[in-house]
Amino acid sequence: MxxxxxxxxxxxxxxxxxxxxxxxxxxxxxxxxxxxxxxxxxxxxxxxxxxxxxxxxxxxxxxxxxxxxxxxxxxxxxxxxxxxxxxxxxxxxxxxxxxxxxxxxxxxxxxxxxxxxxxxxxxxxxxxxxxxxxxxxxxxxxxxxxxxxxxxxxxxxxxxxxxxxxxxxxxxxxxxxxxxxxxxxxxxxxxxxxxxxxxxxxxxxxxxxxxxxxxxxxxxxxxxxxxxxxxxxxxxxxxxxxxxxxxxxxxxxxxxxxxxxxxxxxxxxxxxxxxxxxxxxxxxxxxxxxxxxxxxxxxxxxxxxxxxxxxxxxxxxxxxxxxxEEEPEIPDGESAVCLKNIKGKVQAEHVYFSYLPEQKLIEDFNLEVVPGQKIAVVGPTGCGKTTLINLLMRFYDIDSGSIRVEGLDIRQVTRQSLRAGYGMVLQDTWLKTGTIRENIMLGKPDATEEEVIAAAKASHIHSFIRRLPKGYETWITEDGSGLSQGQKQLLCIARVMLLRPPMLILDEATSSIDTRTEMKIQEAFAKLMEGRTTFIVAHRLSTIREADVILVMKDGKIVEQGRHESLLKQNGFYKHLYESQFVKNESAGN
Incomplete structure (x- = not known):
């Protein structure tokens, strides 16, 4: 010793x-x-x-x-x-x-x-x-x-x-x-x-x-x-x-x-x-x-x-x-290519993944998304919704199977080009110390003044910013002191509105926003999502009724998929989730 x-x-x-x-x-x-x-x-x-x-x-x-x-x-x-x-x-x-x-x-x-x-x-x-x-x-x-x-x-x-x-x-x-x-x-x-x-x-x-x-x-x-x-x-x-x-x-x-x-x-x-x-x-x-x-x-x-x-x-x-000396993230291979002309075609075949070997999570996951589709992912807590987002963005590598974007396995493309293809708004907001303008321009540093203002207007934060003492030059810290949780989330939405990426990931993107503003944001998102592949993770099932495909996940597997109406008719797990929200709400109202 x-x-x-x-x-x-x-x-x-x-x-x-x-x-x-x-x-x-x-x-x-x-x-x-x-x-x-x-x-x-x-x-x-x-x-x-x-x-x-x-x-x-x-x-x-x-x-x-x-x-x-x-x-x-x-x-x-x-x-x-x-x-x-x-x-x-x-x-x-x-x-x-x-x-x-x-x-x-x-x-x-x-x-x-x-x-x-x-x-x-x-x-x-x-x-x-x-x-x-x-x-x-x-x-x-x-x-x-x-x-x-x-x-x-x-x-x-x-x-x-x-x-x-x-x-x-x-x-x-x-x-x-x-x-x-x-x-x-x-x-x-x-x-x-x-x-x-x-x-x-x-x-x-x-x-x-x-x-x-x-x-x-x-x-x-x-x-x-x-x-x-x-x-x-x-x-x-x-x-x-x-x-x-x-x-x-x-x-x-x-x-x-x-x-x-x-x-x-x-x-x-x-x-x-x-x-x-x-x-x-x-x-x-x-x-x-x-x-x-x-x-x-x-x-x-x-x-x-x-x-x-x-x-x-x-x-x-x-x-x-x-x-x-800790092992770094596995670097991109020498043969890794840059993703270009992303249309939004995403495929997952026989995907297996778990954070710990002894705890199984995602098993034999299969998915096919055509460009422009709105894919909603629903399910109980711990079913693998956020994990799926982590795998799509390649924050974690899958254990086996394959995830492909535009026909290319995401392990064969550069992480930067893959992630540049997504715009992501999460429930947890992240701001950096700097001006409000710098926070909005995080994904597009060369954006013009007109583009920044247009993005702020689309996310319904422009009027609030104008009321601040220094407007877009107002200095904020990483914890967003002086801003409400909803305002911080609107700033994060403005980033995506400015970037206008070919694919979107919305993980409870409007969870901290009041209902009136949320309706306006949903309208802006609807315009932004036109022609773009969008993955929507939501607990409130009312927000995903218009999705082209709803994936119902349970224990890491897709147990049901389809549109809102067809899933209700199946009288399965989705209907149980839906009724557990709305029937209770109606009972509470009565």
Missing amino acids: EDKKKVKQTEILKKVFRRLGKYRIFLVFSILLASLSVALTLYVPKLIGHAVDYIIGAGAVNFAGVYKVMISIGVCTLVTAFAQWIMNICNNKMTYQIVRDIRNEAFQKIEILPLKYIDTHPHGELVSRVIADVDQFADGLLMGFTQLFTGAATILGTFCFMLSVNVKITFVVVLITPVSFFVANFIAKHTFAMFKLQSETRGEQTGLIDEMIGNQKVVQTFGRKEEVTERFDEINKRLQKYSLRATFFSSITNPATRFVNSLVYTGVGITGAFSVLGGGLSVGQLTSFLSYANQYTKPFNEISGVVTELQNAVACAQRIFELI
Whole structure:
């Protein structure tokens, strides 16, 4: 198990370093500047040692020598500060460009992921990966580059300087050093698991918050506030537990490594003092050595802290790369053709489909639609009406059988050309942040002003738009704040009116519109549907009486089909559905 974890961490680090290759120039400069900064920093204690040796005793101070040393220290300090400033710029550039690339990759992957993945993963959890996890990764990466290179160079440089002063005392320092590695290794093992759990639980919490904010009215309406609060508290407690454990293991880094540092410093002090008494070292050299001993152990403390941050960064990177490496939607084949001159001929033969293998849904589905027909799809909830729309648009691929448009299997044509052939109005509205004009022009960005206004008039939203302070330039957000549900649906209808596609899909397209406006919209739709193949999904059977063919679905199969009158005469399932609506309504009216 431990070996698998190590392999996984190694693989994640390899992926990070592959992305580093693109910005290797910054990496090279960062390493060079870190080396220069460390070399000058380590040269300063040697200069201080010389200054101490120039102070021989009372009235016997070599001021000329001390003055030269002070100038040298000043120059070294200034150059070191400048080198560190440039190094930080390089590290920041490198880190945030890598983070930008990763976010771009993650967002581009979300755009091409199959709908199945989006449907089965909480949206807030995906947001947490792209935003929070990438931020945590950036923090760990930045600290790693800033302190890891400097720390490693400091250890190596200090070791060389100490050897140049006294070999025996240097080995005293080296003998105690492995304790720091042991401490760092112990902490690293325990922190990764905790930071991974912390990151996953944070994503779960973000998902719940996102879900509750988006559905606050529903939660309050059904009195689920206490249950939701309890669920949030449970997740929050888990997050608290994992965060405390992660923080505990990471926070023992500093005191543990400081203890090791004290051991090293004590060893150097005692050994050095005896060397001075024996004449093996000058006081100035001992001063330099004590400074080196302190600087030698300090990076171990910093590197231990960096290891902790890197563990967190690796845990977050794992979740990001899982998203980036998720299998994308099956791309269009090389031989895929573009659908052109779409008339509206649609055929389905022996179609089988289910979301889960163990739960059968659509079985042996057959359909033939001639251009210009109005096809109504009715049936109880869960019978497969919306699933049929998903299959026609190829949001999901069928398990077996075939769906053909204009005689071509939809798996052999490009998704873009297939979907461009449909205009779709759903019960659930979708608006983007932007002006009302931009929302209407979503499917036809090059539409003229006259076309936009004509579409708005056809959908009976023009008069409302004109009453807004800025008319068509009024800014709206994705949730359509300030608009009623009916007005949002009318805007979605206006998009289709503008696009005028060869085929239409109307899935409860007027469910949120008042009866008077609905009658006008139905008239506009009637004009739009002339000569166009139209699929109408409706629960209100009064809206589909004029359909050319009514498909009655039950348990994923077409159990009846025909016109309204003929289906009533069959005295079957459709008549039962029809009477369950209208007989009850008449009884309620009486």
